[in-house]
Amino acid sequence: MxxxxxxxxxxxxxxxxxxxxxxxxxxxxxxxxxxxxxxxxxxxxxxxxxxxxxxxxxxxxxxxxxxxxxxxxxxxxxxxxxxxxxxxxxxxxxxxxxxxxxxxxxxxxxxxxxxxxxxxxxxxxxxxxxxxxxSPSFQLYTLRGKVEKGEELSFEEYLNYSLASYDIGVMDHATNDKLFTLLQPKNLEDKRVKSAVSQILFNSDVDSEAFRFFVRYKPLFADIYSPQKMNNIYKGLAKNTLSSSLKEKDVVSFEEKMDQLKKVMPNTIALRIAFSYEPRFFLSIGNEEKAFESIRKNFRYIQSKPNASELKKCNDWAWYYYQHSDKTEQLEEALKWVTFSISQKNSFNYLDTQAHLYYKLGRYQDSENVARLVQKHYEETGRDTKAISQLLTNIKIH
Missing domain, CATH: 3.40.30.10 (Glutaredoxin)
Structure with a gap:
């Protein structure tokens, strides 16, 4: 028992x-x-x-x-x-x-x-x-209901609403502006505030309260955020600001916004952003000459510490001018861009572009040498060889 x-x-x-x-x-x-x-x-x-x-x-x-x-x-x-x-x-x-x-x-x-x-x-x-x-002061939909009714929230409630919205992939720009009108520099000592502020800035443009706050207290941001985080903020601001200008195709608006960004960004970052966005904008409005001059001017500055996306962008611009230009000056510049990318990263995509540019410039032996390397690699890796084989056929004709 x-x-x-x-x-x-x-x-x-x-x-x-x-x-x-x-x-x-x-x-x-x-x-x-x-x-x-x-x-x-x-x-x-x-x-x-x-x-x-x-x-x-x-x-x-x-x-x-x-x-x-x-x-x-x-x-x-x-x-x-x-x-x-x-x-x-x-x-x-x-x-x-x-x-x-x-x-x-x-x-x-x-x-x-x-x-x-x-x-x-x-x-x-x-x-x-x-x-x-x-807790009602944290509940996303409770706070959203107050916002939709036009009720004013406390700073803490705006913060909670912003973080909860971002957590499900929603960015309420109007409410975020309200948060930044109440934000004080001392609030940035709080971990949750720092997180919300960096997220909002990354998703904002130059017309936002977030950007105005950033401009006003920029030295403070450099003290509390890592260089990588600051770079991400700059990239986000640029993307959100300039993408809308690409759609609007308004030259004055684009140049004004680019100037606003350049004033708050470190020069090296501003030049890199210009290298990416200025040519895209000018090409979108059909101004190929201005796009070319922008690439050539900014290419000089990105060569010191290029990242992978910039090397790819050099190749992209080079390929664009291979396809759309017959001007020797532009083709020779394009060859410089892609050759620089190859010097930093021996990519067969870049070599493919180089082979085509050699051909268009009449450097047939150089074109054939590179094209054969590319063709061999494509065959070994199972990639489509149609375009590079056609290039080799065209070289034989000459």
């Missing part, structure tokens, strides 16, 4: 920790789940997954099984798993813009969406998201 009691107690001791080791998922219909949540006065967590999704499997194995996660979610939520291919999964996807997996949605007991996150999350981050879902 004593032995049986002892075995029973041991069984109970080990059984309860095992139950708490995993998030308990409700099985049943949505309305039944909401009724369960109402009876227990708990929020609802919905994990959206798709079959053959490795991050989903990792969440299942390493996060839902985490003891601390299990205790927290079982205490505060009725949890539910949804296959995106099910009828309810399709409803979730269309209503809440679910495009990546796993996704995490949090609802009230009435089925009202409160909060959302996406991706494979670590146990600590998953706990953070759960805690946010319990």
């Amino acid at each position: 004593i032995k049986q009691k002892l075995l029973f107690l041991i069984g109970v001791f080990f059984a309860h920790p095992l139950i708490a080791q995993r998030v308990n998922f409700f099985e049943g219909q949505w309305e039944e789940l909401l009724e369960e949540a109402r009876q227990k006065d708990l929020k609802v967590y919905v994990g959206v997954f798709t079959p053959y999704c490795e991050p989903c499997e990792e969440m299942d194995q390493h996060v839902y099984n985490d003891k601390e996660v299990a205790v927290f979610y079982n205490e505060h939520f009725v949890s539910y798993k949804v296959d995106i291919h099910s009828e309810f999964g399709r409803f979730i996807a269309s209503n809440y813009n679910v495009r990546s997996f796993p996704s995490h949605l949090y609802f009230s007991t009435s089925g009202k969406i409160l909060h959302q996150a996406k991706g494979k999350l670590s146990p600590n981050v998953f706990l953070d998201k759960g805690e946010e879902a319990l």
Whole structure:
């Protein structure tokens, strides 16, 4: 008898920790789940997954099984798993813009969406998201509702809304502007503020409050962000600002915006951005001469420390002028650009361009020598040899 009691107690001791080791998922219909949540006065967590999704499997194995996660979610939520291919999964996807997996949605007991996150999350981050879902000042959809009603938020609420929006891939520029009108330099000491500010700047243009704040306190940014982070901010600002000008094809607007960027950027970065965007803009409005002069002028400055994208851009510009120009001056310059790229990275794509430029400049032996190397490599790697073989045929004719 004593032995049986002892075995029973041991069984109970080990059984309860095992139950708490995993998030308990409700099985049943949505309305039944909401009724369960109402009876227990708990929020609802919905994990959206798709079959053959490795991050989903990792969440299942390493996060839902985490003891601390299990205790927290079982205490505060009725949890539910949804296959995106099910009828309810399709409803979730269309209503809440679910495009990546796993996704995490949090609802009230009435089925009202409160909060959302996406991706494979670590146990600590998953706990953070759960805690946010319990607090109205952090809930994405609660804050969005206030914004849509025209209510003013506190600085903390704007910050929370910005971070939560970005977390699901949404950038609310108007609300971000509100955040920056309240932002003070001292706020940048906060880790969450630093994260939000860098994200917003990367997705802003020169007409934003974020950019104006950046210009006003630029020395402070250089102190608190790494050089790599600053470079990313500059690239994001340039892309967002100049991409719109490429669509508008307004010369005055483009040059004004380029000047604004150049005033706040280190000279080396400004020149690299000009090397990428100025030719694209002038080519888009049909001004090939100005595009060529821009490439030639800025090419001199990128040769000191070129990155991989700039080497590719040299090749791209060289190929463009091979295809569109018969002017010897332009073709010789284009040959310089691609030859420089080859000197930094012996790419067969670059050699292909070089062979074609040699041919167009009448340097047939040079063209053949390079083209044969390219052809051999393409044959060995299973790439299409049609174009390079045609070049070799054209060389023989001459």
